[in-house]
Amino acid sequence: MNPIVGIAVKDVKTFFREKGTIFWTIAFPVLIMLLFTAIFGRDIPFNANIGIVNEDGQTPITDAVISGLNSTGVFTLRNFTDRNEALRELNATNVRAVVTIPQNFSFDLMFTNHSKISLVVDGTNPDVARLVEDGIKNFFTEYYKMLYNQTYNMTYYEPITVNAETSFVGQRIGYKENIVPGMLCYPLLFSSMVVSTGAIVYEREKGTLKKIRASPIRPINMLFGKTLAALFQTAISILVMTVLAVTLLTPRLNWNVSLLAPIMFLGSMNGIALGLIISCIGRAPQEASNAATTIGIVLQFFIGMYFPIEYLPIYLQQIGRVIPMTYAAQAIRDVMVRNAALNEIVMPMITLTASATILYAVGVLLYKRWVEKE
Amino acid sequence: MTSEKMIIEVEGLMKHYGEVKALDDVSFSVKEGEIFGLLGPNGAGKTTLMEILCGLRRFDEGKVNVFGLDLVKDPYKIRSLIGFCPQETLLYDLLSVRENFAFAASLYSLSSRKFKERVEFSSKFLGVEEFLNRRVQQLSGGMKRRANLAASVIHDPPIVILDEPTVGFDPNIKREFWELMKALKDHGKTLLLSTHDMYEADEICDRVAIMDEGKIVALDKPLILKKTIGGEASIRVRVKDDQVEKALKLIDKYNHIAKDNEVQVFVANPWETMPEISKKLISQRILTEKVEVVEPTLEDVFIKLTGRRLTEEYK
Ligand SMILES: Nc1ncnc2c1ncn2[C@@H]1O[C@H](COP(=O)(O)OP(=O)(O)OP(=O)(O)O)[C@@H](O)[C@H]1O
Ligand SMILES: [Mg+2]
Numbered sequence: 242m243n244p245i246v247g248i249a250v251k252d253v254k255t256f257f258r259e260k261g262t263i264f265w266t267i268a269f270p271v272l273i274m275l276l277f278t279a280i281f282g283r284d285i286p287f288n289a290n291i292g293i294v295n296e297d298g299q300t301p302i303t304d305a306v307i308s309g310l311n312s313t314g315v316f317t318l319r320n321f322t323d324r325n326e327a328l329r330e331l332n333a334t335n336v337r338a339v340v341t342i343p344q345n346f347s348f349d350l351m352f353t354n355h356s357k358i359s360l361v362v363d364g365t366n367p368d369v370a371r372l373v374e375d376g377i378k379n380f381f382t383e384y385y386k387m388l389y390n391q392t393y394n395m396t397y398y399e400p401i402t403v404n405a406e407t408s409f410v411g412q413r414i415g416y417k418e419n420i421v422p423g424m425l426c427y428p429l430l431f432s433s434m435v436v437s438t439g440a441i442v443y444e445r446e447k448g449t450l451k452k453i454r455a456s457p458i459r460p461i462n463m464l465f466g467k468t469l470a471a472l473f474q475t476a477i478s479i480l481v482m483t484v485l486a487v488t489l490l491t492p493r494l495n496w497n498v499s500l501l502a503p504i505m506f507l508g509s510m511n512g513i514a515l516g517l518i519i520s521c522i523g524r525a526p527q528e529a530s531n532a533a534t535t536i537g538i539v540l541q542f543f544i545g546m547y548f549p550i551e552y553l554p555i556y557l558q559q560i561g562r563v564i565p566m567t568y569a570a571q572a573i574r575d576v577m578v579r580n581a582a583l584n585e586i587v588m589p590m591i592t593l594t595a596s597a598t599i600l601y602a603v604g605v606l607l608y609k610r611w612v613e614k615e
Numbered sequence: 616m617t618s619e620k621m622i623i624e625v626e627g628l629m630k631h632y633g634e635v636k637a638l639d640d641v642s643f644s645v646k647e648g649e650i651f652g653l654l655g656p657n658g659a660g661k662t663t664l665m666e667i668l669c670g671l672r673r674f675d676e677g678k679v680n681v682f683g684l685d686l687v688k689d690p691y692k693i694r695s696l697i698g699f700c701p702q703e704t705l706l707y708d709l710l711s712v713r714e715n716f717a718f719a720a721s722l723y724s725l726s727s728r729k730f731k732e733r734v735e736f737s738s739k740f741l742g743v744e745e746f747l748n749r750r751v752q753q754l755s756g757g758m759k760r761r762a763n764l765a766a767s768v769i770h771d772p773p774i775v776i777l778d779e780p781t782v783g784f785d786p787n788i789k790r791e792f793w794e795l796m797k798a799l800k801d802h803g804k805t806l807l808l809s810t811h812d813m814y815e816a817d818e819i820c821d822r823v824a825i826m827d828e829g830k831i832v833a834l835d836k837p838l839i840l841k842k843t844i845g846g847e848a849s850i851r852v853r854v855k856d857d858q859v860e861k862a863l864k865l866i867d868k869y870n871h872i873a874k875d876n877e878v879q880v881f882v883a884n885p886w887e888t889m890p891e892i893s894k895k896l897i898s899q900r901i902l903t904e905k906v907e908v909v910e911p912t913l914e915d916v917f918i919k920l921t922g923r924r925l926t927e928e929y930k
Contacts, residue, residue, distance in 0.1 A: 242717070242720065242721040242724070242725070242727070242730075243721065243724065244721050244722050244723075244724055246721065247717070247718055247720075247721020247722060248718075248721070248722075250718075250721070251707065251710065251714075251718040251721075254709075254710060254714065255707060255709050255710065258709040258710075259709060447705070447707075448701070448703050448705055449705045449706075449707065451671060451699075451701055451705060452699070452701075452705045452719070452722075452767075453722060454670070454671055455669040455670060455671055455694060455697070455699040456694055456695075456719075456722035456723060457691040457692070457694040457695040457722070457723065458722050459691065613673065
């Protein structure tokens with residue numbers, strides 16, 4: 242057998258029998274995928290507990306408001322008779338907002354055409370506060386429109402209508418469609434790097450590297466064998482993620498395999514090369530694998546996997562733009578979401594090729610230097 | 616089997632680790648088909664020397680030829696001619712013995728036909744058949760070491776280098792391993808092995824180089840070493856711990872070496888001197904555990920050459 246293949250086969254076999262690596266390459270992404278599915282795989286990807294204090298008593302209008310809020314699906318309502326008790330629950334963050342329907346709410350609305358609602362929002366989480374506040378305001382606007390419609394039998398117009406449209410090429414983007422391309426970057430970042438770091442560090446620790454080095458296989462071929470195995474393992478993890486994403490989330494995305502495969506290959510090569518460098522620098526095995534994991538965790542914030550790179554402050558964005566993996570993440574998103582054609586992803590592919598080549602060369606040199614130091 | 620052809624030639628080999636001189640002007644040659652032993656205490660430089668031959672470590676000065684090839688110029692060719700069996704078991708726990716063999720074979724680009732042949736050889740002569748398909752993690756220590764040895768010769772190399780192949784074995788398994796090594800020799804292999812164990816060196820090595828502090832202090836057939844350097848038979852006296860001093864006073868006039876509660880006495884005619892020493896000890900009421908005449912061993916050779924014992928284990 243060819244020695245490169247021999248090393249790859251050996252690594253893959255061990256991989257399937259090693260619980261730890263299986264966890265990193267398969268179980269962990271699966272876990273994340275399941276979590277994201279639970280979070281984003283719904284029609285309304287948000288739900289908050291809301292306290293309702295109805296001081297107006299039961300009227301057709303308060304009934305309509307409460308059942309209306311209930312039916313949005315965004316809120317889970319909890320009724321309170323005492324406003325102070327509701328506010329205590331708010332302080333304990335058991336509810337995210339307290340809506341108080343004041344006395345005479347129905348009466349005022351019917352006869353003066355103007356009424357007030359009191360809304361207290363939990364400010365400890367700005368994102369939730371904003372969503373809740375917007376949601377409740379929107380609800381009442383819509384409710385008033387409906388009421389107006391019923392009462393006067395004509396359409397209510399706001400003084401200025403904002404005609405909001407979303408620009409998108411191809412399909413409309415939902416949460417799922419946004420998150421899946423990011424998820425597919427996960428194996429590129431973690432699996433590839435952790436696997437390739439482990440591949441060499443493990444052999445060094447066990448001493449089996451001695452056996453390989455005492456054989457006539459050249460260092461570069463040994464690294465090729467390791468790379469082949471790491472690519473295979475990364476591919477498995479991508480495949481698992483893809484299958485899960487498709488079956489659990491059913492996102493409307495373009496699965497242009499002929500474009501995605503090369504991008505993912507190049508992305509993995511970047512991760513593998515990085516892992517190779519880490520395994521030559523890290524002295525103790527634990528040190529190296531910690532380094533790989535930490536770098537992966539840090540990088541995921543920079544490369545725009547889960548949230549757009551624009552979320553970062555400008556100086557962090559600039560860091561993101563020099564990380565090759567950012568281009569992989571972007572290209573994957575472009576292909577899957579925008580149905581980008583080959584000519585649109587040529588630049589990122591060239592960038593990825595260049596960086597993979599450079600990183601790999603550095604890795605090979607470091608490995609050779611390390612081997613020859615003995 | 617042994618021919619006069621030298622297949623490993625080492626000349627003026629030097630190796631430093633920082634300040635430590637691990638190898639100091641080492642020169643020797645290994646003949647085709649022989650079992651060549653490196654006998655020396657901890658830190659003598661045996662592992663360093665062997666790993667240099669296998670291309671695992673670099674050296675500072677000197678010249679190494681294997682089958683006429685220069686180690687510096689042709690490292691990869693030389694590596695394919697050597698099977699290296701390091702002291703530690705270098706097998707993958709999660710793979711079966713056969714899978715480990717397959718991996719080792721792939722490193723040497725063995726064809727599948729040749730591989731089959733070699734697995735058969737290992738089963739037949741190296742006794743791995745019963746656990747060929749078991750995972751390494753399920754094997755006993757002895758099985759692992761046997762599999763380790765078999766894996767290191769899976770590519771059928773003409774030279775086998777073994778670093779302390781039997782260290783830590785109980786006597787039975789040691790003997791078993793000696794047989795394995797002799798079997799390899801019978802199949803035409805040249806063996807270079809290191810050991811602390813003078814009996815091992817004596818029993819299986821055709822020639823022995825005695826190493827100490829990075830130097831070869833003597834090199835020849837065990838028998839010749841014992842005869843020429845080890846000298847005649849000597850008397851070994853062992854006394855109760857608390858009587859060592861008293862005994863030493865009596866023995867002082869003879870040429871001797873003492874260690875703990877044991878004294879080795881070198882005299883021209885040990886068979887005649889032994890009763891005399893015995894009598895003296897008894898008359899002084901010194902309780903002896905043992906008084907015997909012993910033939911010279913390689914240990915004696917080492918003691919003569921360095922003034923120290925080879926190891927603490929053999930008393
Ligand atoms: N990698 C290393 N770095 C520094 N010093 C080393 C290294 N390897 C060995 N040495 C030193 O070189 C000397 C020879 O060591 P070596 O391991 O070759 O001896 P050895 O004869 O194999 O000993 P043992 O019987 O204990 O295996 C020792 O003094 C040792 O401390
Ligand atoms: Mg050693």
